[in-house]
Amino acid sequence: MNNSILIHGNLQQEYSDIYTPEALAALTALAHFNKDIKEAMQARLQRRAQRAEQRQRITFLDPKSTIPRTSIKVQDARDGKFEGSVIPADLQRQWIQGTGPAAKPNAPLESSIRNVAYALLSGADGWMFDGEDALGQIASISLDNQRNLKLAIKKDPGFLKAAEKVADEMNHWAQGFFGRKIIHDWQQQLDCTTIIFRARGLHLDDRHIRDADGVAMAASLVDATLYVVNNYQELQKKGASIVLYLPKIQTAGEAALWNDLLSALETHLRLAMGTIKVYVLVEQLEATHQLMEIRAALGKHFVGYNTGRWDYINSVSDAMAWDESFINPDIEAITMTYGYMSNYENRVRCAVNTPDLHGNFALWQGGMEPNIPVGSAEGVTASMKKAVAGAEREQREGASGKWVAHWKMVHIVRPVWEEVGEANQAGRAFPRLTYTQQDVDGLILIENAPTTIRGARNLLSVALQYGNAFGQGMQAAALKAADFFGNDDILYLMEDMATGEIRLSILWEWVHKGATLTEDDAHTSTQAGDTFTADLFKKLVAEEYEKLLNARSKDVFDDSKTTTLPIAREIVLTYVLSEQKFPWFIDFLNINLNTTDLDEAKRRIGLYREQFVEGGKRVTENLDFLG
Template identity: 80%
Template sequence: MTNNITINLGLLESYSDVYTAEVLAALSALAHFNKEIKQAMTARIQRRAERRQQKKRIAFLDPESFIPRTNIKVQDARDGKFEGAIIPPDLQRQWIQGTGPAAKPNAPVESSIRNVAYALLSGADGWMFDAEDALGQVQTMSLDNQRNLKLAISKDPIFLQVAEVVAAEMNRWSMSFFGQSIVTDWREQLRFTTKIFRARGLHLDDRHMLDADGVAMAASIVDMTLYVVNNYQALQNGGSSIVLYLPKIQTAGEAALWNDMLTALEDHLGLNAGTIKVYVLVEQLEATHQLMEIRAALGKHFVGYNTGRWDYINSVADAMAWDTTFINPDIEAITMTYGYMRIYEDRVRRAVNTPDLNGNFALWQGGMEPNIPVGSEQGVTASMKKAVAGAEREQREGASGKWVAHWKMVNIVRPVWEKVGQPNQLGREFPRLTYTQQDADRLILIEPAPTTIRGARNLLSVAIQYGNAFGQGMQAAALKPADFFGNDDILYLMEDMATGEIRLSILWEWVHKGARLSDDDVQTGTKAGDIFSMELFERLLEEEYEKLLQAGNKDVFDTSKTTTLPIAREIAVAYIHSEEKLPWFIDLLNINLNNTNLEVAKERINLYIETFKKDGKRITENLDTVKQ
């Protein structure tokens, strides 16, 4: 039955291999969760508004309360009095997980599916195929992503033909870089990497599907259902687990909602409870106050946490937007050993190493390495040394592995764990979590660090470039500030959606909270102690934007300079000028997908801002197809 869902633009026919009868039946069975997700997202915005109005910080839960949607008391969750998951064999060693999309924008299958071949031949222990931060959403990319994964997991001849060619290309690169091949038997290599899928977060809507009320379907329902239903049999027949990454969870109640959806899908497919395994990306400040509760809410599904960097910084900035004393420094200073980041990471490793009722622990997967070994010999050497040092630090701190954002990094970073030889660090002893006021204060700990004009230029240049890449269908893009274009000693970094979010978030703080510069700057004539004003932002905006207009096609596509680049600039300006910090930069980008008309973009941006100001409602649906 599909009478409670509608798929737009004739896609049911052109993607019949993705929207199979089995998929449609499952979507229909889960469609009722759409209303509950929308209610949960309304509650998010209400909590956010309440914190702003009452100038209130996020606090730990009442230990005597119950986790919403469960019969688990908060204190029991903290004490490990719940039934968690046994880590399946193919997840017990995940030294390196790669991350990236399974599709390219506006590309035929034979080209688009190369992304999957690179991933599965890379030698990574797992590859998290992204439907969220790194996957472009122009046209039908979300469906191309699903199609390519289905073809690859089922070992379709199209994929195998591409994989053989890609293996040879990878070996040519590795011979020049390592002096040896990295793929010896490409067919055997395809069996090595665990396939993992990241669904879009609860806050995002699918662009192609409506529920029975004509409301855009939550992307989480769509992504989870399409991936699992299309691939569960092939994965199980190949001895692989069905594994998802769940992003942007803010509360244990939201985790319980995910758990209910996972259980409903398992029931629908006749799978045992807990068959689908999930990692949770700890990307939200509120989540760090509820780590054990989230673990307990996901129960048999939960296998581990991942500690990213960009999204988490953004969430802290957003949660503290009302506090004029909370001002982040230059983004380069906010490493995983900085202030609140260090405390966040420590809470995660304590949470996973707390046993459940059966003595089971969970995994901690470290953060993402964004470097790419492409540039001058000096630049690559310095960056790879830094990347390895970062991996060594995480391994020492207790991580069972980490992420890389490019297949070329796998064999550079993986030896850090390979040398140690342990499959994981499950159950390594750390102090149990505590829930004092001091613990809460430390989760927003700001430490002295530079706040500079150079830092502001970096923030602004990359934020606009990212918005431009998003509009071009590349939500994962290799970027660096415009002042370093042509300088091969400064490497490009793989950046995804969180890059734009946090860069504009910090600039918003600097302008609206009156950040004081820590250094003199000759070019602008500013001195240490000067306030970062809106006028200074406007000056830097004009200067940095002009550099992008003058950049070569390699760094800024010429075709984008009169289409998506001006829209990216307009979005950045609107975001920074808004007196109330907007909840999601991605919303402004999403409502302008497939639009290259600046005047239309301005109308949509104004509509979003006015709607949010008036009633606190985000516009998240596809404005091109949803009924107005």
């Protein structure tokens, strides 16, 4: 027990290297932001409910208004009349950023810390160590994640021992795949990758800390504080930047809240204002209407935006849940060149290439490449060609780099930027952003594309598997639809939380808005022109669930089939069949972490449904905190 925070159980003693006196002092000093964050999240829900009730689309801000928590006028932000950031030297070239957690679930330290070694030896220019979508929150893994990063940054002997072994393994794979080594001096290679940390979004609660009032502490506050306090001195000693990725920001007001929090942390640590640098993941429809405003609100902290598919698709689907005419097609059709996705990407590249008061531009990091080069020779060749083509498109469009979800992809995709040779594309000439009705319409533009039973099975199978993997502690998992188990021509894709959210959002649309099928399907006796119904959905759930029960343990762990898989099915049924769309799939998974009893899971799901439907509130705290 600290003065103003309560840490669950004996974690403060078990993780005294993370919950240091300095870290606890900073958390105590920043604890007052917890109330602000909770109020901001309630305001989100109220805006969402109001738009649904009044059937209103998201629009641009009044240019004469002021960004909340700032003195910046919206029009000034759009015109670049704000003080931004100079891009630090170690962020100037970020051709490839990898992403993944720094820890493994239920693994001893010597095994878990290998995640960091793979990342820093991968050849990536930067690695976003994930505390959010790719990090399962089972047990105390969020603290293992922090511990492993701290040990790696300090080059602890245990980490170096693991890294030496990992380097040999990586070179062995590369010798077989490329015919050459990819690591020549493993100790030198460890210093070539910029370390970046993604804190959890404002919408999530930490599972281990409550404030003085007994309210669950916002995970974003905890994550950012622990990472910065535990590592800033070592990073600065090396001349490395302190860099965060900030996810799920919806408005410039929320960005200003993040700015205030980070500024307060810098003040507490006696760091110069703007020392902490941030990328913002553009994952929310509302954020695309406020891109320059978000840049301005984060000011000296802001260095760039990232674009990607999954989270953004989910956001658009959720924002348009009230509109019966807005129905997404099969997920395979929603690429970055599809309708609203193309317009979203264009706004981001225009926003980063608008100069601030001092002529500073920002960076645009492209989307995620989820492929893993493991499978049949034919399957790997086809998938790698597709991955490279996607990278080439983003490079042509102006991205300064992109993400990969697995270290094996770094040397496959990085040459796209390496051959061009430019450190980045900041300042490339693009038109200034406009704020017209045509722009609003473009951000929700649906184009004709297939809506099929095959597509529904894909959505459903992967969503079920993802929920099951989460319950097992793996918030990032290699997945593919059950129909392709055993087919090595179809590669597994690295999937994280976003993949489950968007799949269920699309299925919810199909059921509640009556999606029209575009192809015949003999097995279900449906024809093109038929409506996708709740009964059809239930039939597909039963069939896809049966496939998972009969799958090899390689694809679906045998011990999960009577524990976490039934819970995943219950969550899928609840989420998709509910008349009122729930805002976050992850909420249902979080409240059932460490739960394997189906009856208890149903009780918790019922509690969430009751709180949200009747009171408009999410249940986000750890229900086992006092257990």
